[in-house]
Amino acid sequence: MPGEPMTTDTAARTERATKIYGRGETAVTALDDVTIAFGSGRFTAIMGPSGSGKSTLMHCLAGLDPLTSGQVFLGETDLSTLNDTALTKLRRERVGFVFQSFNLLPTLTAAENITLPLALAGEQPDDDWLDLVTSTVGLVGRLDHRPSELSGGQQQRVAVARALATRPDVVFADEPTGNLDSASGAELLGFLRHAVDEFHQTVVIVTHDPVAAGYADEVVLLADGRVVDRIDAPTAEVVRDRMVVRS
Numbered sequence: 001m002p003g004e005p006m007t008t009d010t011a012a013r014t015e016r017a018t019k020i021y022g023r024g025e026t027a028v029t030a031l032d033d034v035t036i037a038f039g040s041g042r043f044t045a046i047m048g049p050s051g052s053g054k055s056t057l058m059h060c061l062a063g064l065d066p067l068t069s070g071q072v073f074l075g076e077t078d079l080s081t082l083n084d085t086a087l088t089k090l091r092r093e094r095v096g097f098v099f100q101s102f103n104l105l106p107t108l109t110a111a112e113n114i115t116l117p118l119a120l121a122g123e124q125p126d127d128d129w130l131d132l133v134t135s136t137v138g139l140v141g142r143l144d145h146r147p148s149e150l151s152g153g154q155q156q157r158v159a160v161a162r163a164l165a166t167r168p169d170v171v172f173a174d175e176p177t178g179n180l181d182s183a184s185g186a187e188l189l190g191f192l193r194h195a196v197d198e199f200h201q202t203v204v205i206v207t208h209d210p211v212a213a214g215y216a217d218e219v220v221l222l223a224d225g226r227v228v229d230r231i232d233a234p235t236a237e238v239v240r241d242r243m244v245v246r247s
C-alpha cells in the first residue's frame, strides 16, 4: 500500500536520494534521484566510472553523509529521523565497514581490532561467533599479531572479521581489494561471498574491477549519479561488456 513501510526482505534502500555538494555555480550533483533497494542476504557490487557517485551512495546508505533530499532506510529505520548520537549508535551496531586502506588501529592486536566495535558498543563478544568468523577468514594463529606484523591480505581479513563481529545488517566495503594483489583479493572476495552464503550476511561493495563484481549476486551500474543498469548473476565477462557499451 502506498505510504506503508516496506516489510519485504530489504536490508537497505534509498527513496529519491539526491546529494548535492556545494552551492551555486560550483554545486555538484553526486546522486540524482536514486531509488534503489538492497536485498537482505545478497551481495551487491556498485560500479561505474570515476565520479559517478559510487562512494557517495555507499556513504549515504551507511549514515556517514546526509542526503540533500530523499530518504535512506536501513531496514525499517529512516536515517533522516535520527540525531547524531542515534546515527553513531546505528553505525556501530548495525553497519560494518571495510575500507580500501584497511583502517586498523596499529597499537591493537588483530583480536582487539576485531572486537573493537563490540567494545565501543559496550557489548560482550559472542565467542562462538567470533571463533567462526576468525576461522572463516583464516586468522586463527594470527590473532595476537599487530597489523604491522601482518600482510596486506591478512590485515584486510582482520577488517572483514571486524566488520562481521557485530553481525551487522549490512557490510559496506569501499574498494576492499584495491590495495591487494589478485590472489589476496580473490581470497577476500571469497570470504565475503561465504559470509553471504553461510551467514546470510548482506554485503554491498564498491569496485572498479569486473572480476570482483563477478562474486556478487547483482551489479548496480551508476553514471552521473543515476542508476543506469542492473546486472543479475554477473560474470566478469558480462560486466566488462556492459561497461564498454556504456563508456
Ligand SMILES: Nc1ncnc2c1ncn2[C@@H]1O[C@H](COP(=O)(O)OP(=O)(O)OP(=O)(O)O)[C@@H](O)[C@H]1O
Pocket (backbone or CB within 6 Å): 021, 022, 028, 029, 030, 048, 049, 050, 051, 052, 053, 054, 055, 056, 057
Ligand atoms: N565532499 C565532497 N565535496 C564536493 N564534491 C564531492 C565530495 N565528495 C564527492 N564529490 C563529488 O561528487 C561526485 C561523485 O563522487 P564519488 O566519490 O561518489 O564518485 P565515485 O564514483 O565513488 O568516484 P571514484 O570511482 O573516483 O572513487 C564527484 O563529482 C565528486 O567530485
